[in-house]
Amino acid sequence: MSSLAVLLIAIPLIAAFVSILSKKVAPYLLLIASLINVILLFYFVPDGIVVIGGYDLPYGINLFVDTFSRTGLGVVNVLFLVIVLLNIVEFKKYSSVLLVALAGLNGLLLTGDLFNLFVFLEISGIAAYLITTSNHKPLATFRYLIIGAVGSSLYLFGLIIFYGMFGTLNLMDMVSFIQANNVDPSALVLPAMLMFIGLGVEAKLLPFNSWVKGVLKDSNTLSGPMIAAVYAATISFVFGRIINNLLTLAFVGNLLIVVLVLLAVGIFIAEAMAFASTKVREILLYSSIAQASIVILLFVNGIVLWAVYLIIANALSKTVMFLVINKATKDHGDDESDSLQGVFSKNILVGITFSVATLSVMGLPLFMGFVVKLNYLTELAVGAQWALLAVILISSIIEGIYFVRMLIKLWYPEKNEVTVKFDLGFKVVFVAIALILLALGTYTAPLNTLDNSIDTIAEVIDNG
Amino acid sequence: MIQYAAIILIVFGLYGLLSNRNIIKMIISLNIIEIGLNIFIISVGFVYDGIAPILTSTNSSSALLYVDPLPQALVLTAIVIGVGTTALGLALAKKIYSKYGTFELDEMGDNE
Amino acid sequence: MSITILNFLIGLGIAFFGFVLQTSIAGLNRKIVGRLQKRVGPRWYQEFLDIFKLLSKRATSHGWIFDFGVIMALGGIIATAMFMPLTSTFNAFGTYDNFFIFVYLLAVGMLGMAMSASGSGNPWASIGVMRALTTMLAYEVPFMIIILTIIKIAGSSLTGIQLYQQAAGNNWFLIALPLGGIVGFISLMGMLGKKPFETYIAPAEIASGPMVEYGGKQLGMLFIMHEITVFIEVSLFVHLFLGGATNIFIFILKYFLVYTLANLISNVNGRFKIDQVVTFFYKWPLILAIVQAFIAIYLGWVI
Amino acid sequence: MKNLIAFVLSVALGVLMVLSLTNNDWFAQFGYVDLADRVSQSYIDKDVTGNPGEIIFGITSNPENGAANIVTSIVVDYRSFDTLGEVTVLFISALGVALLLNSQDKNKRLALNFKPNFMLRVGSRALFAIILMTGVYVILHGHLTPGGGFPGGTMIASSILLLYLADDQFRTKVKGFKLLEGVAGSFYVIIGLLGLLLATYFLQNFLPTGTVGDLLSAGVIPIVYILIGLKVGSEIAGIIDNFLTEEEVSL
């Protein structure tokens, strides 16, 4: 039954509505709902178009389940479940919010309707604002809210202009209309850019991302991995879908150059900002900005497959990194890299997994990051994007230097020992993720066999 | 033209965000953007001589010229979403006020 | 060619001949300088007497490296001398008299002496070694540039270089490469440790430098080593710049003239400080050498 | 000075956006939209799943969508999923406000700085009833006339606001609102799931749509609108309550 995909949204939603009735039941609902989602996703949800309300596209709203969204759903739901499991005891009162967030994220990944996407953007956005209130930095949350709201307004603005031009809200309908009528790309510049900036705010592209700093630099074990891994992955997937189908029609000629320059500069400056930082979480957050920019850069260049893998690799790594650092900071009270020196000397296992995650982000061999990096660089080379290649490589050097510096500080104690205790659950998660990174870095067959033409919304439509 | 008035509202809202350091005023600016946007959405569906898209005993579906009903439906959603954001923003503002004792960003110091 | 024990004996003979020759000429030079300075001067065989006296005396030793270094020094120098051709037709190992062997085998001897000196535990010795090595760094580079020019023209076998000069109608490289000749001679002064480049011995300043702790047989052996070293260096100049020799007498004559000239020049000079030595060699001799090499190699102007 | 630059920049952006839209051949000129080019025409003709012929008020029966108010037909039927999301947004906002302001029943409500007199109290009660009734009317007739769950719900909430403002003793039962909110929301989703079970698709209209223009027509639309109305009303009332609650000062 192809409509089962809708349950991925409906179940968390109904759980959310029910959860406010009883504070005691809420955490269990959260766990059950996210667990059911994972099970559903892997065993019951078939590929295809899910029609909602019985009206075919473009009139009704529909959901796409294809390899692309399925991959995104897999990553997001599993990581979500993991992060929730680790934090459920401490952050009970966020259960309802998290349920809504889950519904919103799944909706974002699934929907094939641009306005519906806006709605889910707002749902997940507001849920994200609420998740970040757990940092107890209302001002940072406020900044996130304002900028996020402006971002989604811009998206909506662009969307409405598109509607005014083509009379439809459905992504595929709009795309096929544009292609069929050979619309002059220059007519698409304003709405495309409005959409790009709007989504760019959420995807933390430089320079639209000043919210990230405030949100992540004081994050905790819930908000850190949630925003930096789960949300980042979701938005990247969604952004990828939009870019790859719609915006790419507008990104030709000068506009393409402008966008690429914007992204390339963003990558470099983000790495430089990380290089200039001393606080561990700042380093991580700037690095994730750079990584997000690389992902979008790949999407803009049409390198979908490896962009997807990069999203996955980053989500996995960032989960470990933020969990470790936020836990350590919570116990220690400071995330200055100098004061966290030697945090791993008593936590060898955690240290190893953290290092594996870091090395993977740096793109060193044996780990998933290497395979991904190598492949997307190859694809860029095949596309003869030498300047981009150079920027990414130079940025990688900077990235490597600050990560190595950080790793060494975290491994080798200077004066006073830092004592941080990691629970068993954390350790299990770290080891599991490290093993995944290692496994995908050494045994690349799963990566290679995954559908190479992952951007197949059109195919799904053709096949019904 | 009403359409351009909407854009002017959006732009004024942006200007408000640029020039204000007061949290409440910023929320209001955000609202102005949203209102501008909503007007813009409605304007996209406007048809000269069109009537409201409601079937009545005198208006059947193909007899008359209707304005586009879809933007109106969208605007309904957009308004509610705007309300949600505003409510949350105001709640945050209250929280911030209780923490810093002021709505002025400049008076809060650097410790975010 | 096949090497037999005979070659070794010839080589040893050359080394011994070199020792005798240099020691005598050094004695003669002392006499000449004495005369110039209105003294009677010692007898010509005075040097021999000094050495034999030292060898016969009982000495002190500062540990095994002190002795080992001396043996290595003398052995290295003897080995070097064994390769030295006397004339264009007479040598021990035929065409194996590759120029680089002289430069680097000489260095083994130097290294042995330096080791031994440092092993004595006397800081003056270490300072002396430091100065010797620094001086070496100074004179070697301009010299090698000129050598490069010569080897480029005539190959690296010393016999070959002599034959080349003789074949061209006694066209000595001193004339063919005049600038090179000057540089070569200045470098020779440095090699010989003659004033103004005797900084590393500087008896009044650092108590004879490397030699400070020696006495008895070790000093005697080092004297022998020193004499043979001078023989090698002067012979090199003769073979490289003065067209070598067709028979032993011409060789002795040229040898005498070169050594005496160097000695005479040294007697009218003061002493450089060690950093002055370096800056001196890296200024004019190097520039001249480069100019010479440029002219000879790139422009092909060899007179 | 800074503000001037900001102003100039903003205005320039506005001008350029206007210019860009004017230059855009594809972007329909204001008021000259041909609905036939848009998906909207099908909503008006209700011919998404098949051509029912001309829809005539009070005559046509059992079209694919029975709402006379076309906007409502879009909001609650054609694009009902959006509305579900919209409800969720409001839901999470209310949740967030409660979370942020940490309000509980035990907290005091905000004191008024005047003492309401008897007239005000009674008058507001009377008005409360009228507003409430209007709200309910608007909700119930959402599929026929302008209005529906959202405006109706807001009216309900505004009636409660009125009580808050006019009566310093008034305090709602937040718990009750929550129950209403949760149940209404759940039922919305359940109706959607029923569509999946009874018909084929999520949120599909599984009831007969009746005759266009009847009060009891349009299948699930009125039901959904009632749920939305209750939910919106309770949520906004909850938000009002939260804002008007004195929070424990925790500096």
Add this chain to the structure above:
Amino acid sequence: MANIELLLLFLLASGIVSYFLTKWKSFVGSVFTIFSTMFVFASLAMYGFSGQLDTTVNVIPVLSFAQTNIGFYFAIIIVFVYLMVSFFHPYFVGEYKYKNSYNVMFLLSLAGVIGTFFADNFIQLFFAFEFIVWTSMLLIPMGKSKKAAVSYYGFSAAGSFAMLFGILVMRSVSGSFDIDLGLASLAGGQATLVFVMFLVAAFSKLGAFPFHIWLPEAHGNAPHPFSPVLSGALVKLGAFVAVFAILRIMPSTPLIDFANSNLPHIPLGQYAVVILGSLSIVFGTLMAIKEDDAKKLLAYSSMSHGGYILVAFGIMTSQAVAGGFYHILAHALASAGAFMAIAAVAKQTGTTKMSELGGMIHKMPITYIVYLVAIISMAGIPPMGGFISKWLIFQAVIDKGMIFVAIAVFFGSIGSFLYVFRPLAALFLGQELREYKVKVKEAPFLMLLPMLIITALNVYTGVIPSAILNFTNGMLVDLGLAPVSITMWDIVGTTGTLNPALIALVFGFGVVIAFIIFIVLKKSKKVTLMETYTAGNFVHDEQLLHYTKDFYAPLERLYIKYTTIMKEFYETLAVKVKEIGRFGKYLFMNKFIGTTILWIIAILLFLLVGEVL
């Protein structure tokens, strides 16, 4: 048959085993490491020389291997150094903070080495290359300085990313990652680009000017047994890349021409490499002369020797290239020997600072001999291996008539006497310092054994080079160069013939003669080092009389103010990047919410101005 793939798997497996063994008892784990390394070396040596290594792949599907002469030559040298160094582990590893991972990383990086040299496509090459980078990078901070690893990684990454860029350019031309196909497909501007990129990689791995900053940092501060690996083995990866860059890619560049010249012309590209190599030689030599830390001194000497290798490859004649290849071997042996000797001293005394040491010869004579032989080879003095390679390189330099290169080459050669002598005098000779008199002993047998083997090989390479030169001739043929003409005893150069065995024999003969002279004369009286001639004063303080600090002070004074230029350059670079970062934070991440809005407006404005006007 030794299967490469199985060797790799074996190393991975023994890495895991050694982790637990070391955790249990560090000595046992380290001995296990020795045996693992030995097994790998033995398998390679047993089958490799006859070209019988099994390169088929059965287990890991994506890999593929090939045995080439060049790859095998590098592999056997580096694995040998690894083997020799592994003997040090039982005595060192126990002291390190993460001792179990030390052995693991060591074995893993060895696996990376094998992967590199037997790779038959660029991707695998790059994979193994990067693998070595991070495994070795994690070893470095267990030594003295934590920062060393950062600069090591930075330069390595710069190098490998440059190489990756080159690889990708090749990939885009040839459509595959195959090494031969890729290299064959290059032409014109792309060849130049790839050449430059590979050159950057080669220079930064080799630690050649201008990418040398990491060398002294990493070599000087790495754990004592790892410095020989870095200098003797891993630096040679750069040479391996240089083989690709210079000998296989070398684009056609304009010739440097002189009127009336009877010289064989040399293209600009080659000349650039040679000049940069020369700069490395000079810079490395000068820096080594002024260095106080023995390991850093040797690190700078590695830089200078890297320069020789580059000069040799850059000249590209048979002799030069043969000299370059030989120099790789000679320097690997020499620097491994020297570093190991210093590691042994450091093991006993705990320091490598020359100004804090002295008189070790009395307690550690064998270590002294090892060091002596190593530095003789390093200085290129017969009868050690370094002489052969330098002789070949000199031949080529003279043959090409490169004056300025010759200055550098000879300067480096003479300069090496200066700097290698300094640790010799400071560490081993001179007064025996009081603090080391009691506790210092000769290094244990297990440490002496590899050092003695290396010493023997240093002599062997210097006396009978023909076997090795025969092998390098095979490599030359692979590269399309004529082999160097050698007989059993002679090496025939363009300007003369060298008979290294004869030189050794004559040298031995001379020493025997000198020894006879010495022995027939009267025995000398033993006196202590305190009984020295010091202007009539009694000697009280030993340290005072050991001249080690600022050994070449007068010489240093001449150039000391220029020594920090490159370091400052990179520091400034880092500061600049940091400034960009801070500026970025100021621009994008400041506390005003309006900033982001401003950026949005600005970018939209920019685009619309472009679109509308």
